[in-house]
Amino acid sequence: MKKTGIVILALVGLAAAFLYPSANSNRRQSGRAQTHNQKRVLHQIPARVTSKIKPAETQHQPESNQKSAELTPEELLARLVGKWEQTKSTSRQILTINENGTATMVIEPQGIWRSVLGKKVTIDIEWRLNAATLTLRAVGGSPENKLDYIKQLWGSEFVREIHSIEEKMFTLRDDQGDVSQKWIRTSY
Structure with missing residues (x-):
């Protein structure tokens, strides 16, 4: 029983070593496709309107946080x-x-x-x-x-x-x- 468990564990380890690179490459390819799609979506977002706050107002600190x-x-x-x-x-x-x-x-x-x-x-x-x-x-x-x-x-x-x-x-x-x-x- 003990020998069978060790053999199964070794085979699973070897199989994982061979399966992991192919699974990882599939993830990379699907990740590239998602990134490509995300880039297209990001280009469609309009530019934000700039804030109307004056620079002097942003630099003022309240008296309690000096x-x-x-x-x-x-x-x-x-x-x-x-x-x-x-x-x-x-x-x-x-x-x-x-x-x-x-x-x-x-x-x-x-x-x-x-x-x-x-x-x-x-x-x-x-x-x-x-x-x-x-x-x-x-x-x-x-x-x-x-x-x-x-x-x-x-x-x-x-x-x-x-x-x-x-x-x-x-x-x-x-x-x-x-x-x-x-x-x-x-x-x-």
Whole structure:
């Protein structure tokens, strides 16, 4: 019984090798015919009417979605203060930014990181804002041994450019200029 199954499996494999190229060529030929028909249909569609919107109107951004470079330091500070949340595949992070230059980040690890860091790590932070550059520096936290581990992995200072800041969201750029973090406001 076992030998018969192996022989049948081998024959099916050989047959598939011979049948697949012919089936694939049939697909290619029918695909070419469909593409040819599609081209004819596309040529029959009339050109779209151009929009009457003026270029200046398309470039205007609403005040709530301004780039950080367009805001004064006071406006940036006013928008930055509050409680923000970010959820990644590795953790949920809650960042509370106070007006006095202090902040707290609570990290709730997920997946394998939970077994390494535990249920929760709290980091006490000093922050500063220079133009649109946000610097966060860890100055304490708990549990202390987990905080030391985090500092070894990712460092104790975090410097990022604020890409955009709205009433309910802000984004940060990484060192390569890519938008790398999106924070959602949970309270003021």
